[in-house]
Amino acid sequence: MQVSFNDGDRAIDPSIEPMFEKLAGLCTLPTVAQKVIQIADDSASDATDLLVVIEQDPAVSARLMQVVNSAYCGLRNPVGDLKTALTLLGVERVRNLALTLSIGAVLGRHDTSGRLDPTRLWDHAVCVGTVSRMIAKRSDACHPEEAYLAGLLHDIGLLFINQHLGSLVPRVLALLKSGVALPTAEHRVLGFDHAQLGAYVAWRGHFPPSLVHTIDYHHNPAACPEADATQTRIVAVANYLATRYGRGSVADRRLPAPPEGVLAPLGLNLNALRHLWAELPDAVANVNELTSS
Numbered sequence: 361m362q363v364s365f366n367d368g369d370r371a372i373d374p375s376i377e378p379m380f381e382k383l384a385g386l387c388t389l390p391t392v393a394q395k396v397i398q399i400a401d402d403s404a405s406d407a408t409d410l411l412v413v414i415e416q417d418p419a420v421s422a423r424l425m426q427v428v429n430s431a432y433c434g435l436r437n438p439v440g441d442l443k444t445a446l447t448l449l450g451v452e453r454v455r456n457l458a459l460t461l462s463i464g465a466v467l468g469r470h471d472t473s474g475r476l477d478p479t480r481l482w483d484h485a486v487c488v489g490t491v492s493r494m495i496a497k498r499s500d501a502c503h504p505e506e507a508y509l510a511g512l513l514h515d516i517g518l519l520f521i522n523q524h525l526g527s528l529v530p531r532v533l534a535l536l537k538s539g540v541a542l543p544t545a546e547h548r549v550l551g552f553d554h555a556q557l558g559a560y561v562a563w564r565g566h567f568p569p570s571l572v573h574t575i576d577y578h579h580n581p582a583a584c585p586e587a588d589a590t591q592t593r594i595v596a597v598a599n600y601l602a603t604r605y606g607r608g609s610v611a612d613r614r615l616p617a618p619p620e621g622v623l624a625p626l627g628l629n630l631n632a633l634r635h636l637w638a639e640l641p642d643a644v645a646n647v648n649e650l651t652s653s
């Protein structure tokens with residue numbers, strides 16, 4: 361028998377469920393990040409609600425103003441307050457900046473001994489978010505800021521594995537070195553993969569369903585329910601490009617190219633992929649404005 365989650369369209373082995381339950385209790389995001397994600401899913405929320413949430417965390421507010429005035433946002437004139445930033449950049453963009461900074465501040469505090477490098481993981485997350493936004497703008501198939509959010513959070517399961525099951529990570533990395541794909545290596549060592557854990561935690565945390573689906577299926581977009589398949593395909597392509605560019609979650613650039621069935625619905629082909637590749641250096645050039653503390 362399998363245990364259903366993700367509104368019944370996904371199932372996990374019952375032997376894994378108790379461990380997922382336990383991990384889901386440990387795998388929490390910072391308060392600001394959780395509230396910002398809830399606002400993202402609430403159509404009744406507006407810019408004022410977002411301001412109230414962000415201003416509850418002075419450290420995030422201060423960093424946000426730094427980033428708003430950095431090369432990453434590319435504004436012509438300096439901005440002095442969050443309200444003006446919201447007007448100039450839009451609610452979704454500021455929401456995503458606040459989310460990125462609040463999660464990033466927490467992840468930077470974890471130790472790195474014998475495990476995945478949290479700085480690298482976070483750079484990968486922000487790069488995939490940024491490239492997802494670029495692809496969404498180009499394909500015009502998905503709101504660019506929703507694509508950023510999905511890209512940013514796609515590997516959240518890997519962050520949680522690193523934090524809470526870090527002692528097992530070297531065995532996963534050893535398999536990876538011998539050519540085994542990451543999800544397969546995780547299944548062999550842990551009994552599950554980071555996409556499953558990330559989706560489960562996101563589902564338990566009441567993330568929007570589209571986000572849960574993209575986290576769940578980013579390594580297998582062909583299996584994603586059609587309603588959220590476009591966003592998932594975009595993140596899968598962004599994950600491929602960022603990884604091949606050397607900005608992967610682990611120091612391994614090997615990842616098979618997305619198949620035609622992933623590219624074609626986005627209006628992409630191998631030639632278009634080459635164009636995106638050429639745009640990558642500019643797209644990710646200022647990512648460190650967001651990832652440095």
Ligand SMILES: [Fe+2]
Pocket residue numbers: 514515554555578579
């Ligand atoms: Fe992944």
Ligand SMILES: [Fe+2]
Pocket residue numbers: 484488514515599609
């Ligand atoms: Fe990834």
